[in-house]
Amino acid sequence: MLSGIHPLLSGPLLAHLDAMGHSDGVVLADAHFPAENLGRRTLVLPGVGTPELLAAVRTVLPLDDEPALDLMAPDGGSTPPVHEELVVAAGATPRLLGRFEFYDAAAEAFLVVRTGETRVYANALLRKGVVT
Template structure:
């Protein structure tokens, strides 16, 4: 048991993100994403949506400051400029925790799948809102 750490941040999740280095990428995905198909470590968070995860994650996970767009988002098919609520909420949580504006990279769906295969780990939420899929580059403390 740890004091001052959000209880949503399980031992498995903390262990995975603690092993990551600067520039490593973490995939955060919704329940529709084929998480295990990426072929990397998957941490499943039953009953947790993307927004709740983001609020907890960004209390301990630094977002990269060396690249212009350290958070990638899966584009809505046929509407690449649309920002679903789930995406706006994750971006707001990141910017609040970081105290700065954060660049966002739109990523076409199949390119997202390909890039997620190179992620350090995948955090699979059970958020049922579509397009709750992100690639987040870790920064330094």
């Protein structure tokens, strides 16, 4: 245990976040997300919800300039209730991407973390900013 580090931030997750460079992406995905298929590097945190993990990650990860946050949106334009929680946790205005557009962006991300979140469309892609 480290002082001042959110308890959801495991050693492997912190190591990956530290290794990321400016504008590298990290996907925090729900349990339904095809993480192993799309991710170059993957972690699985089955006991964690996506909004909670996003809030924890934001304690150590500065965000890039726009677009700093992408959310997966369902076809038809309806906004899932979990999106409000993700936006609050990120502290950023999101860009909404359709499912397959989000999959394409996720395939380019540095890391994909699949959570235990069971709500659909609870997927967020953050881009790392510069640590000053």
